[in-house]
Amino acid sequence: MNRKLFKSTLLAAVLSLTASVFAVPALATSNASDASSNTSSNAAAPAAPAAETLTIPKDLKDEQVLRHNLGAEPKTLDPALNTAVEAGSALQNLFVGLMKTDPNMIPVPGVAESYTVSDDQTVYTFKLRDSKWSDGQPVVAEDFRYAWLRALDPNLKPNAAEYAYQLYYIKNGEKFNKGEVAAEEVGIKALDDKTLEVTLEAPCAYFLALTAFPTYFPVRKDMVEKNPDKWATVKETYVSNGPFKFESWTNKDKIIFTKNENYYGAENVALQKIEFSLVDDAQTALAAFKAGELDTIEGPPSMEIPSLLADGTAQILPYLGTYFYVINMRPELKDSNPEVYEALSKPEVRKALFLAIDKKAIIDNVTMGQQTPAWGFVPKGIPDFDGTDFAEKTKYYPEDSGNIEEAKKLLEQAGYPGGQGFPMLTLKYNNGTGHQNIAVAMQAMWMQNLGIQVQLANEEWAVFQTSRINGDFEIARHGWIADYADPMTMLDMWVAGSGTGVWGNNDAHYNNPEYDKLIKDAKVETDMEKRSEMLHKAEEILMTDMPVLPIYFYTNIVCYRPYAKQVVKSPLGFIFFENAYIQK
Secondary structure (H helix, E strand, O other): OOOOOOOOOEEOOOOOOOOOOOOOOOOOHHHHHHHHHOOOOOOOOEOOOOOOOOOOOOOOOOOOOOEEEOOOOOOOOOOOOOOOHHHHHHHHHHHOEEEEEEEOOEEEEEOOOEEEEEEEEEEEEEOOOOOEOOOEOOOOOOHHHHHHHHHOOOOOOOOOOOOHHOOOEEEEHHHHHHHOOHHHHHOEEEEOEEEEEEEEOOOOOOOHHHHOOOHHOOHHHHHHHOOOOHHHHOOOOOOOHHHHOEEEEEOOEEEOOOOOOOOOOOHHHHOOEEEEEEEOOOHHHHHHHHHHOOOEOOOOOOOHHHHHHHHHEEEEEEEEEEEEEEEEEOOOOOHOOHHHHHHHHOHHHHHHHHHOOHHHHHHHHHOOOOOOEOOOOOOOOEOOOOOOOOOOOOOOOOOOOOOHHHHHHHHHHOHHHHHOOOOEEEEEEEEEEEEHHHHHHHHHHHHHHHHHOOOEEEEHHHHHHHHHHOOOOEEEEEEEEOOOOOOOHHHHHHHHOOOOOOOOOOOOOOHHHHHHHHHHHHHOOOHHHHHHHHHHHHHHHHHHHOOOEEEEEEEEEEEOOEEEEOOOEEEOEEEEEOEEEOOO
């Protein structure tokens, strides 16, 4: 972390229901959130600025049970294996990392009550507070070491962690994940029960923010190894260290959390229970909300959004993410469908597919959530090194309605004039009326504009995630929400892997050595202007090669009951209930 140039810009969007409206603070810039601001030497320092607190009234009379629709059934609630935002929200209420985030999304002390940083900004020494697991056992530094090494383990069962690359910032983390070094060589040391030393490959301005992310949460070795395949599904082994604890999971119905009385901040937790409904149909969820069976829901049916906004039932909140389609570029596709592989392997075809999309029409007539047509992959709202918006610097494809004539020319150059000879494509998406409606619109646009026939296939969320990971698709729906407020969060996911299990979230299996080098170099570059240039160049390459077809930059539409107070919604997608309460 170069003291001259490193700074961390944090975005805040707080879902504050104390006045029956959402309060959305303006963009907040704070140098206090990164280590260089107040810990540039080995002197002891607070882990972060003091948390902004939300006050809970005394003598609450209403039953403290909040009912939230989580959406589709999670594939997993294992912090190492989860990649979905919805399950991530559940995890954020079960666990606390070394750091946590306050209502303004600024990293503040979590399990770590203080830390020091070496002069070269690569060695963090965290001092842990007295805290307990939900079963009363103490949380110790080894719990973090074990959890992080587990997430990096390429032999983790049932599959390697897709988010392992989030730990590549740690010295030898990537090498261990690729089987090149032993676990003992990774820069994570439990010096004693209350001291964790972490050595990084290079300074990282947002490392503290990363330690508040689910992949960095601690887990208990004895509980995981007692039931490796199912430990995160049953009460007997699912211990947590956050404000709530796991109670039960009824498939396709509900997940229940109850208050964790052993949480170090339990005195500030009012809710006694959270009931997460698992309803993936937006219309059904809205009906349950209107019937008083749910207190909060996200993503209501698009046709209902205008009226819900008009009567104040819904609010539109910032959401740092991009809705897109991913193209399968794996050589294995050639074996199952050589004609489709040949077509999709041509960059002219991929660009033609993108330019044939009328993004504005999809937003105006299908999603109706005031999203922004995507001109690149990094969404607007993520800051550049100088505080300006990273995405606004270069609009790679500014045509909101596409460019049909250019798309037709590109398709002809690829050898498919007017779509002649082009194979039937299969577009795969996960269940949900919204995803289906967008897929139907895409199907019509590609047929009308390019003469390309597309068949649609849908799957349940958990099955669909596995299909994407395994390459069982030709073109698939996708969406990515930023994990932290830096463009790297959108770009390092497309770095190539090798073999199986180390491709992370690169479901396309996109492989461009020039792109990979730019990302790798940017991760260790301490001159922020040079780093920015590398990241912009990387995005330019991504938008030229087009393994992805960005459609729009997200917004988050949330419906709420006025009596559900102090529910915090992050622009990174997570929803927090620690300081929430019911007051009718």
